[in-house]
Amino acid sequence: MSTTSAPPKSPKLNHIGLEVLPYKGGKTTLCAGCGHNSISQRIIESFYEMGIEPWSVAKLSGIGCSSKSPAYFLNQAHGFNGVHGRAPAISTGAMLGNRNLVGIVVSGDGDTASIGLGQYIHMLRRNVPLIYIIENNGVYGLTKGQFSATADVGSKLKSGTINELPPIDTCLLGIEMGATLVARSFSGDKNQLKSVLKAAIAHQGLAVLDVISPCTTFNDHVGSTKSYTYMKEHDEPIHDIDFVPYFEEIEVDIAEGEARNVELHDGSTLRLRKLDRDYDPTDRYGAIHKLQDAAEAEEILTGILYIDNKADTLVDMLNLVDEPLGTLPDTRVRPPQAALEEIMESLR
Amino acid sequence: MSTFEVSPAAAADDDLQKSIVNDFSIQVATVNGSGSQTANNVLMRSIFQMGVPVSGKNLFPSNIQGLPTWFTIRANNHGYIGRKREIDLLVAMNPETAREDVAALLPGASVVYDAPLKLEEVRSDLHFYPVPFDKLVGPVCPEARLRKLVRNMIYDGVVAQLLSIDLEEMHKALFKQFGPRKVKAAELNWGAVQAGAKYAQENFESQTSLRVERMDQTAGKIIIDGNSATALGAVFAGVTVVAWYPITPSSSVIDAITGYLRKTRLDPETGKATFAVLQAEDQLASIGMVIGAGWSGARAMTATSGPGISLMSEFVGLGYYAEIPAVIVDVQRVGPSTGLPTRTQQCDILSAATLSHGDTKHPMIIPGSPEECFSMMNDAFNLAEKFQTPVFVMTDLDLGMNNWMSDAFEYPTQPIARGKVLSAEDLERLGGFARYKDVDGDGVGYRTLPGTAHAKAAYFTRGSGHDAEAKYSERPDDYVNNVDRLLRKFEEMRKHVPAPEIQTVENASTGFICYGTSKYATEESRDQLLAEHGFEISILRLRAYPFNQDLTDFIDRHSRVYVVEQNRDGQMLELMKMELTPDRVSKLRSIRYYGGLPIDARTITDDLVMQEGL
Numbered sequence: 025m026s027t028t029s030a031p032p033k034s035p036k037l038n039h040i041g042l043e044v045l046p047y048k049g050g051k052t053t054l055c056a057g058c059g060h061n062s063i064s065q066r067i068i069e070s071f072y073e074m075g076i077e078p079w080s081v082a083k084l085s086g087i088g089c090s091s092k093s094p095a096y097f098l099n100q101a102h103g104f105n106g107v108h109g110r111a112p113a114i115s116t117g118a119m120l121g122n123r124n125l126v127g128i129v130v131s132g133d134g135d136t137a138s139i140g141l142g143q144y145i146h147m148l149r150r151n152v153p154l155i156y157i158i159e160n161n162g163v164y165g166l167t168k169g170q171f172s173a174t175a176d177v178g179s180k181l182k183s184g185t186i187n188e189l190p191p192i193d194t195c196l197l198g199i200e201m202g203a204t205l206v207a208r209s210f211s212g213d214k215n216q217l218k219s220v221l222k223a224a225i226a227h228q229g230l231a232v233l234d235v236i237s238p239c240t241t242f243n244d245h246v247g248s249t250k251s252y253t254y255m256k257e258h259d260e261p262i263h264d265i266d267f268v269p270y271f272e273e274i275e276v277d278i279a280e281g282e283a284r285n286v287e288l289h290d291g292s293t294l295r296l297r298k299l300d301r302d303y304d305p306t307d308r309y310g311a312i313h314k315l316q317d318a319a320e321a322e323e324i325l326t327g328i329l330y331i332d333n334k335a336d337t338l339v340d341m342l343n344l345v346d347e348p349l350g351t352l353p354d355t356r357v358r359p360p361q362a363a364l365e366e367i368m369e370s371l372r
Numbered sequence: 373m374s375t376f377e378v379s380p381a382a383a384a385d386d387d388l389q390k391s392i393v394n395d396f397s398i399q400v401a402t403v404n405g406s407g408s409q410t411a412n413n414v415l416m417r418s419i420f421q422m423g424v425p426v427s428g429k430n431l432f433p434s435n436i437q438g439l440p441t442w443f444t445i446r447a448n449n450h451g452y453i454g455r456k457r458e459i460d461l462l463v464a465m466n467p468e469t470a471r472e473d474v475a476a477l478l479p480g481a482s483v484v485y486d487a488p489l490k491l492e493e494v495r496s497d498l499h500f501y502p503v504p505f506d507k508l509v510g511p512v513c514p515e516a517r518l519r520k521l522v523r524n525m526i527y528d529g530v531v532a533q534l535l536s537i538d539l540e541e542m543h544k545a546l547f548k549q550f551g552p553r554k555v556k557a558a559e560l561n562w563g564a565v566q567a568g569a570k571y572a573q574e575n576f577e578s579q580t581s582l583r584v585e586r587m588d589q590t591a592g593k594i595i596i597d598g599n600s601a602t603a604l605g606a607v608f609a610g611v612t613v614v615a616w617y618p619i620t621p622s623s624s625v626i627d628a629i630t631g632y633l634r635k636t637r638l639d640p641e642t643g644k645a646t647f648a649v650l651q652a653e654d655q656l657a658s659i660g661m662v663i664g665a666g667w668s669g670a671r672a673m674t675a676t677s678g679p680g681i682s683l684m685s686e687f688v689g690l691g692y693y694a695e696i697p698a699v700i701v702d703v704q705r706v707g708p709s710t711g712l713p714t715r716t717q718q719c720d721i722l723s724a725a726t727l728s729h730g731d732t733k734h735p736m737i738i739p740g741s742p743e744e745c746f747s748m749m750n751d752a753f754n755l756a757e758k759f760q761t762p763v764f765v766m767t768d769l770d771l772g773m774n775n776w777m778s779d780a781f782e783y784p785t786q787p788i789a790r791g792k793v794l795s796a797e798d799l800e801r802l803g804g805f806a807r808y809k810d811v812d813g814d815g816v817g818y819r820t821l822p823g824t825a826h827a828k829a830a831y832f833t834r835g836s837g838h839d840a841e842a843k844y845s846e847r848p849d850d851y852v853n854n855v856d857r858l859l860r861k862f863e864e865m866r867k868h869v870p871a872p873e874i875q876t877v878e879n880a881s882t883g884f885i886c887y888g889t890s891k892y893a894t895e896e897s898r899d900q901l902l903a904e905h906g907f908e909i910s911i912l913r914l915r916a917y918p919f920n921q922d923l924t925d926f927i928d929r930h931s932r933v934y935v936v937e938q939n940r941d942g943q944m945l946e947l948m949k950m951e952l953t954p955d956r957v958s959k960l961r962s963i964r965y966y967g968g969l970p971i972d973a974r975t976i977t978d979d980l981v982m983q984e985g986l
Contacts (some may be wrong), residue, residue, distance in 0.1 A: 046827065079829055082668070082822040095832060095844070102822035103832040104667060106660070107690050113615075113657040117664025117672065120613045120648040122823045125668065143660070146653040338650075345644040349612040350669020350821060354788045356646050357610035357671070359636035361783040364608060367632070368780040371594035 039271050040075040047072040049097040054089060059211030059237030060159050064096040066214065067128070067157075070221040071098060074269060082118055082125040086111040086140060089166055089239075090132030090159035109140025112147035115154050116338070122348035123339045126225070127154040133174040134164045137192040141173070144194070148201035148230065150338045155224040155231045156203075158194050159211075161239040162250035169242030180247030193319070194234050199311055199330045204229035204337075206311075206330040210255050211237040216326060219265035219294075223328060226269070228289035229337045236324065260318065262303040262327040266295040286331055296328060305331050394424045394449040396460040396582045398531065401473050403466050405437030407521035410549060410561070412443040413775065415528050417545035418537050419447050420595060420777060423587040427453035428775045429970060434620065434713045440469045449587065450899075453777060454892030455970040460582055461535075463527045464491060465505075474498070482582070484530050501576050503530055508571055512563035525561045529568025534576065535584050539569060594780050598771035599675075601742035602701055603628030604781065605749025606673055607636060610788045611699075613672040614649040615661035617680065620713045621769040622703040625675040655680035659687040659700065663762075666697040667833060669793070669821040671753050675701035677769075678711065678720050681727065688762050689728025690835040692858070695808070695817070697756035697791070699749070700724075701765045703772040706968045715968030716769035718888055721943040724764045725917055731855060733862050735869055736764040736917040740891040742778040744915070745771065750784050751870055757791040759816055759865055768938070770889045770970040792818040796826040807831040807842040808854060815861030862918060869916035872923060880908040882984070883930040885923075887914040887944060889970060890936045896973035897980070904977070905986045914944065919951060927956045934980060936963045938971050 035043040047068045052061050071081065078100035085091035087108035094103045106114045111129045119127050136144050136158050147156070162175040171179070174194065175187040198206040205227045207220040217235065224231035236255050238244045244251045249258075263284075268274050270291030278297065286294040286305070296305065303325075304310055311330045318325045345352070398415070402408035409430075416428040426447045433439035446456050458478055464470040464485035471494055474483055479497040487502035505523050513522040525546075532542050542565060550558035602625050606614070611633075616626045626649065633647045648665075652658035658674045665672035676684070681702055691698050704720050706712035724736055737752045739745045745767060756763040792812075794805055799820070805828070808817045817840075820829045831842040838854065839845040875895075886894040891913050901907040912926045927933050935945045942962040949957050963979045965971040980986075 077825070079825055079827065080823060084664075100827050100830050102820070102830045103834075104664075105832070105834040105836065106663075107686055107835055110656065110660045110687070113652070113660025114664035114667070116650070116657075117613060117615065117661035117666070117670075118668040118822065119664075120650065120661070121665040121668030121670035121672070122821070125823050142653060143657055146657065342648045342650070343643075343645050344648060345639055345642065345646055348669065348823065349646065349648060350665070352612065352646055354610060356639075357612060357637070358608055358784070358788065363636045364604075364781065364783050367604065368594055371596050372592070372780075 038072050038075045040077065042072070042075070044068070044072045046078045046100045047098055049099050050095050052096045053092065055241045057240040058089070059161065059235075059239070060090055060093050061096070062211040062214070063157065063159055063217065063235055063237060064093050066217045066221055067097045070218055070225060074222055074225050075271070076126055076225060080124070080126055081128060083128050083130070084111050084115045084118065085130045086132070086135035088132040088135045088164070090130055091135060093130050093159070109135050109138070110143055111135070112140065112143040112152070116147060116150065116152050119153060119339065120342070121350040123153075123344055124348055129154055129156045131156065131158050133158060133160045133162060133172040133194075137173040137194055141192070145197060145201050148198055148203045148232070151202050151204055151229045151335055153229055153337045153339055155221075155233065157233045157235060159237040160194070160234050160250070161237050161243055162248070163239050163243040165239050165242055176249040179249045182242060182245055193315065194232065195329055196312060196315055198232040199308060202230070203232040203330075204332040204335045205231035205328070207231070207328050208234045208236070208324070208326045210259055210326055211235055212252060212255060213259070213326070216261060216265060219267040220328065222267040222269065222292070223265070223288060223294050226288035226290045226292040227331075227333065229332070229335055255324065258322060258324045260323040260325050261299060262301065262325050262329070263299055264297040265327060266297065268293045268295060286333065288333060294328065303327075305329060391581045391583060392460070393583050393585050394447055394587060396447055397456045397458065398445045398461045398463065399459040399473070400443045400463040400527070401466045401469055402441055402443070402524065403468075404433055404435050404439045404441045406465075406524065408441070408443065408465070408524045411524040411528050412445070414525070414542060414545045414549050415531060416445045416775065417548070417595060418532065418542040419445070419584055420590050421541040421545060422538060422584055423590050424449065424584060425451040425453060425589050425777060427777060429455060429770065430774060431969065432714050440466050447584065449589070451589065452892065452896045452973070454896055455972040457972050457974055461531065463531065464489065465524065465527065482534070484527055484534070501530065501534065501572070503527070503568070503571060508567045509564065512567045513560060518560070522561055522564045525564035526568035529565040529570070530572045532565070533569045533572035535582055537584050539565070590777060592780060593777050595775050596742045596778055597624070597773060597775050598739070598742050598745045598767055599624040599703065599773060600628040601745035601778070601781070602675070602749055602765070602767060602772070603632055605746040607632045608746070608784055609671065609750040609753045611671045611673055611753070612647050613662065613665035613670040614647070614674065615652050615658040615665070615672070616649075616674050617652050617655045617658045617676070619655075619677050619680050621705055621773045622675040622677050622680070622701065624773065625701055625703065655683040656687065659684040659698070662698045662700075663687055663691050663696050666691070666756070667822070671757070672697075673699035673701065673753075675703065677703050677705045678707040681720050681724060685728045688734065689730060689732055691762040692728065692732050692734065693730070694833050694835055695760040695819075696762075696833070697760055698762040699752045699756050699765060700762060701767065704766065704768040712968045714769070716889070716970055717938050717966055717968065718766070718768055718890065719939040719943065719966070721766065721939070722946055724766060725947055733918075734762055734764055735759070735865050736766050737870060738766045738887045738915055738917070739771070740888050740913060740915070741771070742776050743781060746781040747784070748870060754789040755865070755868060758789055758868065759861055760791060760819060761861070766888065768889055792816055794818050794820050794824075796824050796829065799824070799826040799828045804828040806840045808838065808857070809840040810857050810860070814864045815857045816864070866918045866920045869918065869920070871920060872915055872926070873913040874922060874926060875911045876929075877908045877910045880910045881931045882908075883910040883912060883926060883933040884936055885912050885914065885926070885933055885944075886936040890938060893971045893973045893976055894936050897976035900973055900977045901980065905981065907984070907986060917947065919948070924952065924956060927952070927959055931959065932961055933959050934961045934963050934983070936971070936976055938965055940964065940966045
């Protein structure tokens with residue numbers, strides 16, 4: 025060990041002057057190699073790099089391995105680990121109580137596509153302003169490896185059981201039922217996942233992110249369609265994503281036709297560089313067809329599958345005042361005495 | 373099928389030859405969806421405007437159109453407004469039930485009916501007033517498609533004539549009912565009232581002894597249904613988030629809330645809403661939204677009925693254990709299962725008090741009148757936020773959906789109680805906090821709201837085991853400390869819930885305990901017992917759970933106490949058995965009615981007379 029003291033290295037600060045520490049969470053209790061831990065790490069990086077105040081974030085979840093992960097990022101954000109499959113309802117209520125929160129929900133494939141499917145679809149319909157992440161591994165981990173409703177036909181459990189039921193595609197539902205940013209990614213693709221997360225942060229409506237996140241303990245073997253190996257072989261990114269935040273300038277010019285620029289609500293820009301297929305993420309019906317075709321071909325399309333950056337959110341539809349409802353003063357929530365007297369008079 | 377049972381004892385007591393002023397029941401039997409509601413409300417309001425205490429009860433089927441429905445108006449000079457079993461004047465408009473309805477009347481009662489029904493053939497001991505409705509409606513309503521609706525107003529005119537109801541008052545009531553925007557419709561209907569009155573005047577020599585005479589018992593009072601009162605209570609308590617799912621008989625709470633919020637709570641400058649009302653996909657989602665909104669600081673509520681309560685079970689347990697304020701209005705209807713959706717009971721008492729798995733206990737606020745529906749919504753919200761827990765407001769279909777005479781509501785003067793919420797400034801001063809630490813000894817910790825701009829504001833809310841700092845824990849001592857603190861909190865609530873209302877009769881050795889709408893029949897029964905048997909009895913009306921010392925004192929002062937309730941199993945009595953000492957439990961008796969109609973005084977009196985051997 026050296027005895028000479030070097031000047032302390034000043035920690036790197038983001039554009040609102042915070043270090044990365046307040047964005048970190050508690051120590052994970054998930055299995056070594058679990059895809060969920062990579063996702064937590066990308067969430068930490070994304071919120072740090074975007075310069076979101078940690079205290080302005082509310083992180084919510086249901087029940088399951090995935091739903092434990094809000095404890096592993098953003099320690100300075102309020103967290104809520106609720107009941108199985110019902111994070112959409114709690115999050116919707118939380119956003120109504122305080123519309124200024126940045127809401128991030130972490131759910132799993134069992135939590136969203138089985139017990140919580142009803143709530144999931146109704147959250148989609150309402151375009152609730154939330155980032156909704158589905159950590160998708162095709163199995164129930166905490167109860168030791170039963171199939172979930174996103175398991176593919178023919179997928180095999182460790183015990184040898186083969187799934188014969190068709191999978192529920194949460195992204196197809198998202199596009200069809202009203203989410204305004206729908207993306208699929210892979211916990212092993214750091215860059216794509218981070219860009220997608222940043223786009224979700226910059227988006228004003230509901231962003232649904234289905235992230236394939238292999239379960240190393242119960243579903244990472246030969247015969248699984250949610251394993252690291254299978255994903256590496258079947259992942260088909262539809263574009264390269266450059267996320268240019270509102271506080272940075274777009275530097276490189278790209279030739280016309282090579283990239284599609286999408287403006288986001290907070291002024292950031294998504295630059296989607298064309299790969300070997302034509303994919304227009306603003307074309308709702310085209311997106312649905314391409315996802316279905318890809319599924320037939322056993323390809324997993326990843327990237328920004330669909331975006332509508334103009335639709336009204338639930339908060340707009342309810343015409344809420346700008347301030348959080350939860351902390352309005354008495355004078356704004358209790359009508360004056362004259363209002364009661366007028367009503368009483370009409371009932372006499 | 374008739375909805376009315378007649379007790380022989382009551383028949384003997386009735387002497388219809390005497391002139392009976394301001395003390396009678398009118399029953400109107402119609403078909404659901406025929407627009408009779410307007411005619412019935414106008415009739416009721418006319419009597420109310422003459423200063424006579426009055427109540428209206430709508431007995432209706434779970435159906436939109438076509439099934440039989442009965443509306444009962446009771447006028448009573450003593451102010452009894454509970455249900456009365458005996459009908460003095462029947463208006464028989466429904467061919468399907470007319471003969472059965474007539475068969476159930478006591479001798480000497482009067483029947484106004486559609487002449488072609490020939491009801492005079494059924495019995496000879498009644499006063500019959502046949503009215504040719506179809507012949508009368510033609511001239512006053514030239515438009516054929518409206519005749520079905522206008523036709524019912526004719527019986528208002530007939531009844532007004534027979535009972536000496538002032539037609540001027542009926543005119544006023546009718547125009548109030550239609551409002552300034554429907555003057556034409558009001559005039560059309562007024563023509564029908566006049567035609568009915570004229571026909572009665574020309575053709576009937578009134579043989580009935582029933583009469584309405586002016587009194588001064590309704591001055592300053594209002595007529596309102598309990599659900600509208602609950603809604604107003606929520607609005608003036610400062611509700612900000614309402615999430616709900618339609619279910620009879622609670623839906624009209626939300627209809628009224630939405631109307632009153634739009635009227636009173638749009639920001640005058642921006643036109644934006646200081647409230648959110650959201651129809652959820654089911655009751656699981658509605659209570660989930662309420663819990664989420666309560667967590668982020670909103671005054672949040674839902675309204676539902678029995679089946680919704682069952683569905684909310686898991687979330688209510690979360691609210692209890694994670695300590696999140698919520699107000700749940702339960703407008704009780706007959707269970708189990710779908711039960712009788714449009715009939716009344718007090719049957720969710722036990723399930724609400726202990727809803728959800730694990731050791732749970734929830735406070736219940738139990739209003740007994742529209743005034744209490746109004747004021748107790750404020751109590752419920754304050755309790756929920758002070759104690760950071762779900763609070764049930766237990767009304768019922770009788771209170772919620774029927775029209776009641778009530779004193780005007782008093783404006784709440786106390787500031788809204790938001791409970792122990794730390795701001796960023798508080799955190800700066802304190803240097804941090806432990807969410808579930810019992811700092812003040814009342815079992816209630818301090819909380820922060822998400823979005824509070826301070827590095828020490830956040831904590832982690834969870835339905836799984838946690839320690840005083842809100843950290844995940846499965847340690848036995850953490851678990852026990854936590855649930856014992858929840859129990860201390862519950863004990864503390866005894867001092868903060870509405871106290872019982874007690875009417876003691878000095879030296880009475882017997883007492884009634886009642887709650888909610890059983891109040892009216894119980895008070896009337898007390899007077900019947902005194903008048904008919906010289907039997908004195910005190911009354912304690914519970915207005916909340918957990919119970920307080922008033923209850924045990926009351927039981928100690930009496931040798932026998934009858935718990936009156938509208939359910940099969942004596943649910944409140946069971947709840948008392950869980951909490952009271954055996955010597956007190958041994959004094960308790962039970963009087964129950966659970967047929968789905970509002971309980972009536974005679975039922976209670978008969979039961980008590982039998983049990984006491986009077």
